[in-house]
Amino acid sequence: QTQLVESGGGSVQPGGSLRLACTASGFTLDYYAIGWFRQAPGKEREEVSCINSSGGSAHYADSVKGRFTVSRGDTKNTAYLQMNNLKPEDTAVYYCAAGVYSDYEERCGPFDYWGQGTQVTVSS
Numbered sequence: 001q002t003q004l005v006e007s008g009g010g011s012v013q014p015g016g017s018l019r020l021a022c023t024a025s026g027f028t029l030d031y032y033a034i035g036w037f038r039q040a041p042g043k044e045r046e047e048v049s050c051i052n053s054s055g056g057s058a059h060y061a062d063s064v065k066g067r068f069t070v071s072r073g074d075t076k077n078t079a080y081l082q083m084n085n086l087k088p089e090d091t092a093v094y095y096c097a098a099g100v101y102s103d104y105e106e107r108c109g110p111f112d113y114w115g116q117g118t119q120v121t122v123s124s
Helices: none
Strands: 003-007 010-012 018-025 033-039 046-051 058-060 068-072 078-083 092-102 107-114 118-122
Touching: 003 092, 003 107, 018 033, 018 092, 018 118, 033 068, 033 107, 046 068, 046 078, 046 107, 058 068, 078 092
Parallel strands: 010 118
Antiparallel strands: 003 018, 018 078, 033 046, 033 092, 046 058, 068 078, 092 107, 092 118
16 A cells, blocks of 8 residues: 655644654655645645755745755655744645656656645644
């Protein structure tokens, strides 16, 4: 069974940090680009970050640049999103996805696999 599972979400105060993990089973995540997305209530899903399969190219939404860092794990089937200096507007369900990376367009997608999401709540 192929699946992606996110973990590491939770509740944190503004200025705090969380590290989300994306773990694959049934396929090798190393061969895929990884995208991190989020969706807040009443808002459309937005891409937060993506990283290509080698880890050599990573991109971030302007809203998270300088605060979030995407990385690939030491094991073949894990990726991470380190989130620092969290703000209330970062509150959302966060998803990871595995797909392709376009060197020409310098972007991730389309995506073949999606996780179920993990809730991140930033509140004082």
